[in-house]
Amino acid sequence: MNRTPNYNLNQWEKSDKVLMDDFNADNAKIDGALKAEADARAAGDAALQTVLAGKGNCSVGTFTYTGNGTCGQDDPTVITFPKMPAAFIIIGDCLLVAQGGSSTGICLYSGSSYAILSTFGGMSWSGCTAYLRNGNGPPAQANSATTYTVIAFYPES
Numbered sequence: 782m783n784r785t786p787n788y789n790l791n792q793w794e795k796s797d798k799v800l801m802d803d804f805n806a807d808n809a810k811i812d813g814a815l816k817a818e819a820d821a822r823a824a825g826d827a828a829l830q831t832v833l834a835g836k837g838n839c840s841v842g843t844f845t846y847t848g849n850g851t852c853g854q855d856d857p858t859v860i861t862f863p864k865m866p867a868a869f870i871i872i873g874d875c876l877l878v879a880q881g882g883s884s885t886g887i888c889l890y891s892g893s894s895y896a897i898l899s900t901f902g903g904m905s906w907s908g909c910t911a912y913l914r915n916g917n918g919p920p921a922q923a924n925s926a927t928t929y930t931v932i933a934f935y936p937e938s
Contacts (some may be wrong), residue, residue: 782803785866788811788814790810791804791807795878796889797807801864835866837936837937839937840934840937841932841935842862842933843930844931845928845929846928846929847926847928847929848873848919848926848928849926850919851919852914852917852921852922852924853873853916853918854914854926856914858914858923858924859911860911861909862881862909862910862911863935864891864935865909866897866931866933866935867881867936868881868933869881869933871933872930873923874923874927875888875921877889877913881933884903885903886903887903888923903915
């Protein structure tokens with residue numbers, strides 16, 4: 782009689798005598814393996830819930846806007862959020878990451894170069910509206926004539 786490689790279950794050949802004890806032994810192995818898997822999964826789920834319980838809650842919102850190709854102090858990119866985000870990411874021909882209400886943000890990628898929006902000609906806020914200003918070109922200001930996706934993380938109370 783042959784055996785399976787993982788659980789050593791019976792694999793009968795035509796010449797083998799089939800016995801009830803062999804079936805019962807195989808069923809006991811299968812039952813034990815399934816129980817061990819279920820216990821391990823339950824323990825993992827409980828551990829994950831414990832870790833998640835210690836984390837703060839937030840909601841995530843997404844929306845898009847289309848830039849108009851301008852940049853600079855007199856031509857800000859205007860982005861209005863439904864409420865003040867804890868942080869947000871803008872994705873388009875740039876990758877901009879910023880904290881809600883902050884006067885700085887980081888433009889991680891802009892065309893083929895990197896730039897930093899700073900307090901000098903950087904971001905300003907009026908309520909839940911951000912004004913991005915950067916003289917390094919529309920991509921660095923997230924305002925090329927293209928569509929941008931905004932991912933915003935809002936704190937939950």
